[in-house]
Amino acid sequence: MKLITTIVRPDRLAEVKAALFRAGVTGITLTRVSGHGGEQEIVEQYRGTTVVMEFHEKVKIEMACSEPFVQPCIDAILSSARTGEVGDGKIFVQPIERVIRIRTGEVDNAALTAVNADAVQREALKHVQHAGAGAGAGEEES
Amino acid sequence: MNAAISAGDTAWVLTATALVMVMTVGLAFFYGGLVRPKNALNTMMMSVVALGLISVQWVLFGYSIAFGHGSPLWGGLAWLGFRGVGVDPDPAYAATIPLQAHAMFQLMFAIITPALISGAIVERMRFRAYVVFLLLWATFIYDPLAHWVWGAGGWLQKLGALDFAGGTVVHISAGVSALVAARMLGARRDFKRTAIVPHNVPLVLLGAGLLWFGWFGFNAGSALAANGLAALAFTNTNTAAAMALVTWACLDLVRTGKITAVGAATGLVVGLVGITPAAGYITAPASLAVGALAALVSYTAIQIRATTRLDDSLDVFSCHGLAGAAGAMLTGVFATKLANPAGGDGWLAGNFAQMGVQLVAVLATVALAALGTAVILTIVKATVGIKADVRAQLRGLDLSEHGEEAYFGEQGAIAGPGTALGESVVVSAVATEPLGAPATG
Numbered sequence: 191m192k193l194i195t196t197i198v199r200p201d202r203l204a205e206v207k208a209a210l211f212r213a214g215v216t217g218i219t220l221t222r223v224s225g226h227g228g229e230q231e232i233v234e235q236y237r238g239t240t241v242v243m244e245f246h247e248k249v250k251i252e253m254a255c256s257e258p259f260v261q262p263c264i265d266a267i268l269s270s271a272r273t274g275e276v277g278d279g280k281i282f283v284q285p286i287e288r289v290i291r292i293r294t295g296e297v298d299n300a301a302l303t304a305v306n307a308d309a310v311q312r313e314a315l316k317h318v319q320h321a322g323a324g325a326g327a328g329e330e331e332s
Numbered sequence: 333m334n335a336a337i338s339a340g341d342t343a344w345v346l347t348a349t350a351l352v353m354v355m356t357v358g359l360a361f362f363y364g365g366l367v368r369p370k371n372a373l374n375t376m377m378m379s380v381v382a383l384g385l386i387s388v389q390w391v392l393f394g395y396s397i398a399f400g401h402g403s404p405l406w407g408g409l410a411w412l413g414f415r416g417v418g419v420d421p422d423p424a425y426a427a428t429i430p431l432q433a434h435a436m437f438q439l440m441f442a443i444i445t446p447a448l449i450s451g452a453i454v455e456r457m458r459f460r461a462y463v464v465f466l467l468l469w470a471t472f473i474y475d476p477l478a479h480w481v482w483g484a485g486g487w488l489q490k491l492g493a494l495d496f497a498g499g500t501v502v503h504i505s506a507g508v509s510a511l512v513a514a515r516m517l518g519a520r521r522d523f524k525r526t527a528i529v530p531h532n533v534p535l536v537l538l539g540a541g542l543l544w545f546g547w548f549g550f551n552a553g554s555a556l557a558a559n560g561l562a563a564l565a566f567t568n569t570n571t572a573a574a575m576a577l578v579t580w581a582c583l584d585l586v587r588t589g590k591i592t593a594v595g596a597a598t599g600l601v602v603g604l605v606g607i608t609p610a611a612g613y614i615t616a617p618a619s620l621a622v623g624a625l626a627a628l629v630s631y632t633a634i635q636i637r638a639t640t641r642l643d644d645s646l647d648v649f650s651c652h653g654l655a656g657a658a659g660a661m662l663t664g665v666f667a668t669k670l671a672n673p674a675g676g677d678g679w680l681a682g683n684f685a686q687m688g689v690q691l692v693a694v695l696a697t698v699a700l701a702a703l704g705t706a707v708i709l710t711i712v713k714a715t716v717g718i719k720a721d722v723r724a725q726l727r728g729l730d731l732s733e734h735g736e737e738a739y740f741g742e743q744g745a746i747a748g749p750g751t752a753l754g755e756s757v758v759v760s761a762v763a764t765e766p767l768g769a770p771a772t773g
Contacts, residue, residue, distance in 0.1 A: 241527045
């Protein structure tokens with residue numbers, strides 16, 4: 191089991207989410223974050239005040255995956271989040287010691303298998319084919 | 333009903349009065365959008381409270397001091413409580429409208445003028461001190477000054493100073509007082525420590541739009557009649573505002589490569605300030621020059637101010653003091669009897685002496701406003717206390733001064749409204765048991 195944490199551009203979020211759903215990763219957590227990396231700073235002007243925005247808005251997505259899903263998950267993020275410009279983000283992969291599903295008390299891999307995994311995937315694929323890179327099924331709320 | 337009253341004139345002046353009233357609300361939005369969210373209400377309230385306080389002051393004694401038939405220096409106390417201010421016209425002001433229409437129209441000017449000053453002292457002045465300051469400033473600076481320039485027998489009026497709608501009385505006086513107040517109050521705790529940027533630029537644009545809208549009442553209404561002069565002032569007002577907006581945008585483009593929304597809003601307001609004294613005395617082409625020059629002066633001043641330690645937070649001195657002074661002097665340049673036979677001639681019409689008269693009016697206004705503000709603030713400082721302490725400033729004056737927030741749940745909470753974390757715990761509702769809370773000892 192691995193915890194995959196990725197930081198991506200907010201404007202790629204819809205594509206990343208669709209790609210993750212296609213790859214069968216449906217349990218994700220989103221956070222709006224600000225970060226500093228290699229990107230050029232944005233400069234804003236308000237009358238006489240010049241402001242350099244040192245931190246860029248990013249989205250952090252966290253997913254716990256069982257081993258067979260780790261590489262497909264990484265591939266999905268790489269294919270959907272990449273623009274080729276500085277600031278595309280990072281993927282971090284860490285081992286997980288234990289996972290427990292609160293509702294049932296199931297542990298580890300059993301806890302990581304989505305109850306409706308198949309249905310969600312089919313739905314996501316259908317939407318992606320219809321609306322291109324539009325929002326997939328099961329809109330995630332942060 | 334007095335036979336001399338004109339229905340058209342009265343209708344226009346009452347309409348213009350309502351337009352000028354909206355300007356103070358517009359100013360609240362303009363200033364409110366330019367500050368940080370934790371001070372948005374406090375900043376807007378500084379304008380809104382003037383609508384209440386000055387209206388009361390005006391009826392009780394303000395109008396009498398400003399417009400009573402007193403001496404050249406003040407109007408006296410004959411009209412206390414609006415005694416004698418009836419529905420018949422007073423030919424000294426306007427022969428065709430009820431005196432009460434004149435009184436209400438002038439009230440709206442008396443309200444917005446001290447509210448303009450608030451832009452220089454936002455995010456740090458105690459609200460109670462501001463309210464006391466507001467009342468004293470209106471009584472001891474605005475009212476006498478209005479009498480000097482517009483009152484029956486006022487000395488600047490006798491001198492022949494041209495100020496159509498309040499370039500000296502409203503804008504120079506407010507701008508200079510703002511400079512003095514910013515200096516005496518000192519800078520905000522965060523000034524030059526962290527970036528302080530406008531929290532809601534759409535509000536700034538809304539406010540600037542309302543100011544432009546209301547300014548038609550301010551300037552065209554100052555004709556005090558529905559006639560050609562009102563149309564001339566209307567035309568000049570719009571033209572100068574537009575020219576200043578365009579000029580400001582060009583200056584922005586040259587300096588930073590981008591045209592900004594805050595710049596457009598500021599530019600149009602500065603154009604309106606510049607045209608205020610000139611609106612009824614100059615021709616439309618001249619108003620183009622007034623708009624452009626006012627914008628140039630103000631833009632330059634803002635850039636210079638930003639490099640200093642002076643925390644005139646919303647640049648009231650640059651936008652109102654300097655643009656107002658530029659407008660007053662340019663009135664002396666461009667005024668012509670071709671535009672307004674009842675007005676005067678300026679430098680370009682062969683009357684260079686008018687420049688001297690304009691300068692006297694500007695300097696007299698600067699002197700009264702600067703000295704008066706210094707005295708009033710010294711008194712307020714010694715009695716009520718003037719500056720919010722560091723903790724209050726960090727927390728925001730909305731909470732520390734008013735006990736409420738512009739954006740509920742924003743301040744101190746980990747997330748904004750609409751999220752579970754942003755919702756506050758009700759601490760004082762009637763008979764509530766904390767639901768699901770673990771029992772504590």
